[in-house]
Amino acid sequence: MAVKKGTEIEINEQIRDREVRVIGANGEQLGIMSAREAYMMARDQDMDLIKIAAMAAPPVVRIADFGKYRYEMLRKEKEARKNQHTTELKEIRMTPNIDTNDLNTKLSAARKFLEKGNKVKVALRFRGREMSRMNQSKHILDEFAEQLSDIAVLDKPAKVEGRNMAVVISPKK
Structure with a gap:
């Protein structure tokens, strides 16, 4: 049956x-x-x-x-x-002292995920003395979201989660 x-x-x-x-x-x-x-x-x-x-x-x-x-x-x-299409949450991790070329590589990876229709969580990982400079590194996440603003919207603004600071970006409809 x-x-x-x-x-x-x-x-x-x-x-x-x-x-x-x-x-x-x-x-x-x-x-x-x-x-x-x-x-x-x-x-x-x-x-x-x-x-x-x-x-x-x-x-x-x-x-x-x-x-x-x-x-x-x-x-x-x-x-x-x-x-039916299931939306996945892809994660991209970075450190606060990321170089420009590395940031561009991460941006292109995020762009690919967004074009496939997935959400992207961008996380800045802080270690050691970097923890005391968390607020100065928020601009990295803001610029990252700004670079992708043509194909994506910000779901969740920068939020501190333990040793990480993260934003969630989803594709525009």
């Missing part, structure tokens, strides 16, 4: 509702009747009675071949999964 969002699909004798709205094998409305009558009608056609909308009042059932119905549902789920 197929599992649908944590609940099982009820078919044939498993449907215990008093009244159900029945949809025929060709998609036509057959009206409201008892679940027993609907099951007999489905059995006469050598088909199954499948509950497709349990929360409706009265619940909606369909007369169809269960194997074919399950196959169609799995195919639709697979198609939906294929078309």
